[in-house]
Amino acid sequence: MSEMKFSDEHEWIRLDGDIGTVGITDYAQEQLGDVVYVELPEIGKQVKSGDEMAVVESVKAASEVYAPVSGEVTEVNETLSDAPETVNADALGAGWFVKIRLGDPSELDKLMDEAAYSAFTAGLG
Amino acid sequence: MRYLPLTDNDRQAMLAAIGVASIEDLFADVPAAARLEAPLDLPDHAGEMEVERAIAGLAARNLSPATAPSFLGAGAYRHHLPATVDYLIQRGEFLTSYTPYQPEVSQGTLQYLFEFQTQVALLTAMDVANASMYDGASACAEAVMMARRITGRNKVVLSGGLHPHYRETAATFARYSNAEFAAAPPDVEGVEDLGAMIDGETACVVVQNPAFFGHLGDLAPLAARCAESGAVMIVAVTEVVSLGAVRPPGEMGADIVVAEGQSLGNPLGFGGPYVGLLATRDKHVRQMPGRIVGETTDVDGRRGWVLTLSTREQHIRRDKATSNICTNSGLCALAFTVHLALLGSAGLKRLAAINHSVAVRAADVLGAVPGVEVLNDTFFNEFTLRLSKPAGAVADKLAQRGVLGGVPVSRFYPRESELANLLLVAVSETNSEADIAAFAGALEALL
Numbered sequence: 263m264s265e266m267k268f269s270d271e272h273e274w275i276r277l278d279g280d281i282g283t284v285g286i287t288d289y290a291q292e293q294l295g296d297v298v299y300v301e302l303p304e305i306g307k308q309v310k311s312g313d314e315m316a317v318v319e320s321v322k323a324a325s326e327v328y329a330p331v332s333g334e335v336t337e338v339n340e341t342l343s344d345a346p347e348t349v350n351a352d353a354l355g356a357g358w359f360v361k362i363r364l365g366d367p368s369e370l371d372k373l374m375d376e377a378a379y380s381a382f383t384a385g386l387g
Numbered sequence: 388m389r390y391l392p393l394t395d396n397d398r399q400a401m402l403a404a405i406g407v408a409s410i411e412d413l414f415a416d417v418p419a420a421a422r423l424e425a426p427l428d429l430p431d432h433a434g435e436m437e438v439e440r441a442i443a444g445l446a447a448r449n450l451s452p453a454t455a456p457s458f459l460g461a462g463a464y465r466h467h468l469p470a471t472v473d474y475l476i477q478r479g480e481f482l483t484s485y486t487p488y489q490p491e492v493s494q495g496t497l498q499y500l501f502e503f504q505t506q507v508a509l510l511t512a513m514d515v516a517n518a519s520m521y522d523g524a525s526a527c528a529e530a531v532m533m534a535r536r537i538t539g540r541n542k543v544v545l546s547g548g549l550h551p552h553y554r555e556t557a558a559t560f561a562r563y564s565n566a567e568f569a570a571a572p573p574d575v576e577g578v579e580d581l582g583a584m585i586d587g588e589t590a591c592v593v594v595q596n597p598a599f600f601g602h603l604g605d606l607a608p609l610a611a612r613c614a615e616s617g618a619v620m621i622v623a624v625t626e627v628v629s630l631g632a633v634r635p636p637g638e639m640g641a642d643i644v645v646a647e648g649q650s651l652g653n654p655l656g657f658g659g660p661y662v663g664l665l666a667t668r669d670k671h672v673r674q675m676p677g678r679i680v681g682e683t684t685d686v687d688g689r690r691g692w693v694l695t696l697s698t699r700e701q702h703i704r705r706d707k708a709t710s711n712i713c714t715n716s717g718l719c720a721l722a723f724t725v726h727l728a729l730l731g732s733a734g735l736k737r738l739a740a741i742n743h744s745v746a747v748r749a750a751d752v753l754g755a756v757p758g759v760e761v762l763n764d765t766f767f768n769e770f771t772l773r774l775s776k777p778a779g780a781v782a783d784k785l786a787q788r789g790v791l792g793g794v795p796v797s798r799f800y801p802r803e804s805e806l807a808n809l810l811l812v813a814v815s816e817t818n819s820e821a822d823i824a825a826f827a828g829a830l831e832a833l834l
Contacts, residue, residue: 299673299698317707324698324707 266354267370268379269330274354275362277370282331285358286318286349289383294320297349302338302359309335309362311369316359318349327359331369337361450786452655456822457791458749460769460813461599461799462523462550462625463658464650466738467817472652472725481721485714490694496717497692501680503724510630510727511644512637513666517677519720520663520712523647527553527593527623528560529676529710530643530665534591534619535566536674536709537642542567542588544581544618547574548598550625551799557593566590573800575762575771575809577602582612589618591643596622596636597629600796600811601766610640619643626650626813627664629767631739643667651730652722662719673699676710738816742768746814749823753812756827758834762809769813771796775834778810788829 264277272290275282291297301317309315309329316327338360342348349357364370374382393401398410407413414422433441452465459465476482480495487493500518507516520526531543543566545554558568571579577600581592592613597603606622613620622636624646636644646664653661667675673696681695701708730738746768754761758775774781778795785792796809814823 301673319698324704326707 264370266376267330267373268376268382269328269373270382271328271330273327273330275330275370275373277364277367280364280367281336282333282362282364282370283358284315284330284360284362286327286353287379287383288353290325291350291353291357294318294325295322296320297346300339300342300346300349300359302342303335305335305338307335309333319346329362330373331362332365333362334365335360336363450789450791452791455789455791456818456825458793458812458814458818458822458826459655459791460626461794461811462552462647463655463661464626464628464768464813464815465655465817466628466650466815468652468654469726469729471729472722475725476652476718476722482718484717487694491691494692497680497694499721499724500678500715500717501682501692502728503720504680506724506727507646507648507664507666510627510635511624511641511646511664511666512635513641513644514669515672515675515679516664516666517675517679517715519648519715519717519723520645520665520677521716522649522659522661522663523623523625523645524550524553524556524663525560526645526647526663526665527621528557529712530621530645531557531566531591531593532560532564533643533667533671533674533676533709534621535564537619537671538590538617540588540590540618541565542569542586542590544584544589544592545570546581546592546594546598547571547579548577548600548602549593549595549623550599553593553595553623553625573600573796573803573806574598574602575600575806577604577763577765581609585612585616585618587616589613589616591619591621593621593623596624596633597626597767597769599625600809601763601770603633603765603767605634606636606639606641613642614640621645624664626768628735628739628742628815631735631737632743633739633767637666642671648719648723652724652726653719660716660719662716662723672696674709675699677712678715739767741816742814745816745818745823746770748820749812749814749818749826752823752827753830756831756834759830768815769811772810772812774808774810774830777807779807781830781833782810784833785826785829788832790826790829792826792830 266274266276268274272287273284274287275284297320299319303315310332311329313329314326315329318325318327339358484496487496504516569584610620619642621643622641627646627648628650644666648662648664678694679696680692683691683693685691697703699709701711701713750761750770753759760773761770762773763770779797782792782795793810793812796806800806
């Protein structure tokens with residue numbers, strides 16, 4: 263499995279073969295507060311990098327989750343419909359949102375590594 | 388705030404300050420053809436007593452359903468309003484409060500809205516209802532948009548039994564969207580089959596029960612047909628008292644139920660303000676427009692109420708909100724809730740039974756008048772008559788004889804000559820045997 267990459271919209275992606283697992287970052291879940299609902303895309307949906315792909319609702323706000331890469335949605339995390347709090351408990355693991363079959367793996371190069379993302383969020387204050 | 392008109396000196400000072408000679412000069416850019424040549428021909432000011440007398444004189448020229456035998460319906464219905472309703476809704480805590488922006492401090496408001504939602508869900512046999520919409524027609528239009536969000540489809544099928552105002556309102560709401568409307572022709576006989584209009588592209592089918600022309604139907608087969616195609620079935624109810632007698636839409640497979648709630652608690656009032664009802668299934672609650680009050684417990688474990696699922700709403704979700712409705716018909720919803728609570732379940736059933744039996748009596752008497760044919764095999768408290776003459780002129784002449792004898796269908800379908808002789812007749816518990824006799828007698832003289 264490859265290293266985790268991060269977008270400036272606070273999504274993470276980790277590649278396994280040609281399938282990328284996508285979720286929101288720990289920073290994002292902390293900013294949102296208690297997550298109460300996650301709206302996931304349909305399996306088979308084609309997304310382009312930057313497209314709105316899912317919606318995450320907390321007690322404070324509703325936010326769009328954007329596709330960090332282009333490709334086809336192959337799987338969604340059904341456990342989030344019954345247990346959205348998983349996003350708070352384990353954002354980078356069990357709280358994943360979707361799996362995407364990457365159309366163009368080179369898009370990953372445009373994303374940040376962990377160090378760059380840490381510096382990015384530190385700069386957000 | 389005191390209102391003191393400007394003096395001529397005030398006006399001159401202001402005109403001098405901006406450098407024009409007269410107020411007229413400010414309108415120099417407006418083409419002459421679009422301007423009045425002389426001041427509006429309005430009477431001079433008058434004292435309070437003179438104004439009262441003049442206005443009362445104008446009002447007396449109206450023929451009011453409150454005094455004349457009235458059989459007006461077509462989406463707005465006259466019922467007896469218990470005095471308690473008006474007394475309770477005029478309590479200051481209710482009357483002056485606006486939709487709560489800091490909702491949790493307004494526990495009383497939230498509690499009655501919660502009761503309202505519960506009543507609506509029970510009446511319609513649905514899982515969940517919102518805290519009300521502005522009226523039945525806009526609730527229907529919102530339901531159409533909701534169905535398009537649920538299905539991701541744009542084709543909207545409208546029954547020919549749907550109130551024309553509801554049809555027009557849905558079209559107006561969707562005017563700048565890519566919705567495609569397919570409206571069935573007016574279903575005068577209550578025999579339409581919408582099955583052929585539904586396909587895999589259909590977002591929703593909107594039907595009304597009782598229908599615009601009064602017919603009642605079993606909607607279960609249509610619900611099955613909708614489910615087969617993945618379409619949402621929306622059922623509109625314009626006369627909510629019917630739900631005391633008629634099988635509720637939720638028991639016939641409706642996905643969304645919308646209704647005009649005016650009949651309970653609210654007067655005809657020249658057409659508004661009214662109160663829209665919208666109820667749906669649990670699974671669609673996040674696509675529902677409007678405010679929803681939820682029950683919870685506070686830190687001390689006491690029962691309390693909150694606005695819930697607000698992330699659907701415009702003040703949080705901005706342009707992604709399910710709807711731009713940010714409020715509800717609070718006071719009208721309260722009147723609805725008070726009236727329905729006074730009636731109770733048994734009272735509503737009894738009221739509905741009385742409505743139906745008086746209507747059956749009226750249909751029998753009117754149907755016996757030469758030149759009158761009752762079109763309905765089924766109805767609740769409203770039915771359609773086919774007259775031997777154009778109904779518009781007959782209704783005018785009935786009014787001259789002091790009878791508000793129903794609503795001519797041509798008011799809604801002015802170009803459909805085949806509908807010209809149709810008259811919608813609504814009957815309620817407010818109609819006496821003498822009212823029916825007066826109507827039948829006047830009709831007999833005119834036909």
